[in-house]
Amino acid sequence: MDEKTVATLTQKALAARSNAYAPYSRFLVGAALITEDGQVFSGCNVENAAYPEGVCAEAGAISAMVAAGGSRKIATIMVAGKGPAPCLPCGGCRQKIREFATQRTCVLVVDENGTELFKDDLHALLPHSFGPENLETGADENPA
Numbered sequence: 001m002d003e004k005t006v007a008t009l010t011q012k013a014l015a016a017r018s019n020a021y022a023p024y025s026r027f028l029v030g031a032a033l034i035t036e037d038g039q040v041f042s043g044c045n046v047e048n049a050a051y052p053e054g055v056c057a058e059a060g061a062i063s064a065m066v067a068a069g070g071s072r073k074i075a076t077i078m079v080a081g082k083g084p085a086p087c088l089p090c091g092g093c094r095q096k097i098r099e100f101a102t103q104r105t106c107v108l109v110v111d112e113n114g115t116e117l118f119k120d121d122l123h124a125l126l127p128h129s130f131g132p133e134n135l136e137t138g139a140d141e142n143p144a
């Protein structure tokens with residue numbers, strides 16, 4: 001991935017992070033992804049007084065991608081959390097990313113300053129995974 005793409009994702013993920021709604025955990029997270037056709041989408045965590053109803057930043061970025069109606073293939077997804085430990089996607093988000101991943105989908109984690117803390121393929125984070133191709137119908141098309 002080229003430096004310009006990393007810079008764009010970093011800027012978008014940090015901007016989304018600054019809008020995060022996390023009054024309960026106080027742990028702000030932003031995410032930005034780029035699709036295989038070059039569109040960029042972002043999201044932030046949105047918590048809720050009914051705690052389990054909160055949603056992760058990655059889920060917001062994925063929803064924006066799907067709503068836009070273009071390519072749903074994630075080339076790279078970046079997560080911006082607070083260091084020093086990398087804010088790696090939770091198990092649920094790994095599976096959500098998997099739905100729209102390719103063999104090459106890359107996951108990057110940066111800290112609150114945009115410093116890279118982690119980079120690897122989704123496959124390394126979610127090996128031996130279950131995906132759309134496990135279902136007979138697949139998920140390429142919506143049912144009529």
Ligand code: THU
Binds near residue numbers: 079089
């Ligand atoms: N969170 C994310 O949004 N993404 C991650 O990758 C890890 C955790 C959120 C969920 C919750 O709002 C807060 O961070 C603390 O867990």
